[in-house]
Amino acid sequence: MTRPPERPRPRRLPLLLAFDLDGTLIPDLGREVPAATVRALARLRGLGARVAVITGRDAAPPHVLATAQPDAVATNNGGRVELNGELHREARFSEDELAAVLAHELEEARVVVFRPSGLYAELPPGHPPEAWMVERGVRPLAQAPAGEPTLKVGFYHPGVADFAARLRASHPHLVLTGAQPPYSEFLTVTPAGAHKGAALTLIAQGLGVELERTVVFGDSDNDVAMLEIAGYAVQVGHLPLLAPHADDRVSGPQALGAYLEGLADRLEAAEAPAT
Template sequence: MTVTDNALHAALAPPASRIKLVVSDMDGTLLTPEKQVTHHTLAAVQALKDAGIPLCLVSSRPPGGIEMYFDVLGLHTPYGALNGGTIFNADRTVRSQLALDPGAVQDALDMLKVHNLDAWLFRGHEWLVDNPTGAYVEPERKAVRMDPQIVSSFAGSTTGIGKITGSSADYDAVARQEAEIGMLLEGRASVARSSQWFLDITPLDANKGNALRHLAEFYGVDPSEVACIGDMDNDVPMFKVAGLAIAMGQASEGVAAQAHFVTAANTDEGWSKAIETLVLPRAVSLNDHPASAPAASPGTPAGA
């Protein structure tokens, strides 16, 4: 880690000793690189249920791309889609919804076009695409089981937008635009990469940190009693809010520095290992009265 990364990690508050709620990212975290849920993950989800700890998902995915996993996971909890810009109740009805200012949408689209990043717009259950042959359209369609709405242009489609995604196989270009568009839209939008090839632009308060606060409030839990798990820049806002922040093993050093612990990668059952070794030893059922703090659990400190 760099000196800056070490300083960030050293400044973290101590990890929580009691956990009543888990909020998790999906891609790169709960899911394998092949977008699968393993038997170990299912066992860890069941262990959380048995311990009385709800699990809520927050993802940059559109709602359908999250809901498609509910049956296999056996989840009946509220969740956050579009980087937390839209919060859904357990019955999949909308609990709260944010939208980008149309001017910010147009400014972002102009920047993405100049720098040759494909742009997608998300509005409610709509996914708008003006380049259907873009490199990531078909993989995304398969991943979220959702067909895009092909438009000739985005003119007239800048209102009610919950998320813009810029995509490119030029990972350096995506990283540069994270910084440049972030500066352009400072104070108007949240801008963060959700993968090396995706840049997400969402309403200013539409980030995973605010989503975690909403979900904690729903359960009557203080954010200091929430554990979160993620792997990318867009997960850092919830790291800053949660009492226990866990980064996946493949996370960059900059992301890992802002977590209390680093678990194994999503190629090596990192999610289930985090639940087993870091969350469950701290678990306090929502149905229980506060108990004495459990002993410190094993895990790899993020600064190690």
């Protein structure tokens, strides 16, 4: 599915600006929003624009929350949605779905399971946890509390594309992202309806903004669902598969601030009284 012909850039309020995190609002694996973007977001908020962060991570870094000051945050690829700091939705696997996801048959795979109490990993014998797992306090999957719901599962393995194809055939309602460039060896699985398009819809409704008044920024395949339904879609970076889904493009996170300043200029010009 591709978007209709390029739409004009938004020039009037109300607007909801929704951002992916890694590779979009912040550099890949970064923790801080570039200063130029922070300034532009403050200006846009002052004009009345609303801001949302919609990420594949299970939590947004504190610096992002402090500087972007989003009205809404969606994590786990959109499976968990918070509006004004309050939990609005949390998608969970059924027991049967989780059993199918964990029956992956990927020898030597690293599997990370995301639950409300924390992160749990199943690692190949003899493979110690990675540095980020130690930093996040990831525990063995066998220690996960019995009966606790699962929100997301991540796989690291060269064969995730084949597993993704099998899982799509057996459980087509589950949401799969990754398993293709640039994440050829990484696959994320979330429950039915847990995708960024659904999160954008819920956030827009909760904030009282029509979808036609949303501007979305994303850089990867898990952003396609929200790029498709947004009023205006901006690709960040150069990933070819996103080009058919975007109305505009920004070269990367470091160029985002200047792009947002241009948007603020247009909003101010539209709101200025006629002379």
